[in-house]
Amino acid sequence: MGIYVYMLRCSDGSFYVESATGEDLSPRIDQHNAGAYPGYTFSRRPVVLVWSEYFDRITDGIAIERQIKAGVAPKKEALIRSDWKALSVLARRRAGAPKASE
Template sequence: MSNLEFHAYILRCADGSYYTGHTDQIEIRLAQHSSGELGGWTSSRRPVELLWCESFPSRDDAFAAERRIKGWSRAKKEALIAGNWDLVSELAQNRQG
């Protein structure tokens, strides 16, 4: 059995936008985003700041969390970042009906 952990994370970019991703090496991935090495969304919006990170037992679980969060509203992402689970739940219910 592996001790490898997988992470979903949210960064705040210099322009105030949020970027959500997943990785198995959070420190290396943050350095890549910070240096612009990865290209893409964050490379032109540096510096970036890690706002939220959660560990998952598998890459599939971390990727599923990333995909789910990417579909959320800004308000719901901010509730997650703040750890306000009541508001996350309320925003989820509001969207459903």
């Protein structure tokens, strides 16, 4: 049994990253939109699935989930677009460092 790591875009433009076991993410997304989870997404509905990936090993999925959660919005947007070049540049930047274009 593996795990899905997924990212939702909330109605306020923020991102929500979570993981779930199971065969299909559709019921989980429907539950978020129905307000079944009283947490972060409850007051930010509707939500839209913008990225997901399945991992055979649960530990791998949890590690990726933590990395994504720790990332800033531009990194998450690059991941959604599968923009590996931008993601690589953003990953190398440190707080306060100038942007690549500066």
